[in-house]
Amino acid sequence: MRTLLAITKALADQNRIRIIAALHSSGELCVCQIQELLGLAASSTSKHLSILAQAGILTVRKDGRWAHYRIADREEIPQEAAPIVEWVCSQSASEKVVLQDRKNLDAISAISREELCQRQAKGIRCCSSAPETPVAAK
Amino acid sequence: MRTLLAITKALADQNRIRIIAALHSSGELCVCQIQELLGLAASSTSKHLSILAQAGILTVRKDGRWAHYRIADREEIPQEAAPIVEWVCSQSASEKVVLQDRKNLDAISAISREELCQRQAKGIRCCSSAPETPVAAK
């Protein structure tokens, strides 16, 4: 019952549904991208992600300083939870917030993963959040 | 989003999952039977049932003083929630609490609906709860 409740509780929050919907359309996102999307503090974002991961709905791929989250593969998800996750994705797809999120994601993830790697190599910040100082201003 | 969240929040509670599982195997139960099953106060039981009904997962059939709850039919359930309800039923079916509940239900609903009507006609209490005084003791 613990596992089952962990799943249903994980889905009982608007921000966590937004996270799932975003990952469903984007495939993979790093914490700071999700943070920017939701407009929450880093700690709150991390908490939501850990609740979803704890429930087995998400998995992490750690890559240097970055943590990339994505929806877990069918086989990784416990207690045959895949159907419920897909259900949430399809039901949330038409929600106003989620549609707006998708637009915002286009801007947020305009910086592709490859570019991110280059920026990382150059020592530039991950997200456009944080200080408003672009490269030149340094 | 309000509807979607109402559904996921309704499912994010152990007692409400027990209610759904019980109704899934019994078909229909009155409030006091559910109250006896969960061991909660009448007011708490009623609250849980109203949360589930509000989310569109349950429907009520009022019959005299009694209120009989059951899982809503496919067409009545909003936002194509039927799959998620069935998922909860199948996932909870193997849970220890739910298995025990089913045994307890046998005892609780040993008094069949027909018998209940007769008892009602005779002015006997609905449930074995309340005063411990059987018919003869009156």
Next chain:
DNA sequence: CCTATGTTTCGCTAATTGGCGAAATGAAGG
């Protein structure tokens, strides 16, 4: 009308949860 009884609503309290900022952690890179 009065009583009895099943259910619901209303306050209230305790527990849980979501949010934040500060501090801790971990990984690069000088």
Next chain:
DNA sequence: CCTTCATTTCGCCAATTAGCGAAACATAGG
């Protein structure tokens, strides 16, 4: 080592929620 920065953990407060008993409602039957 020391700094930087993405992430996580911790401690705290505010909002939500589950639980109860008391009171209110509703219905059936003297």
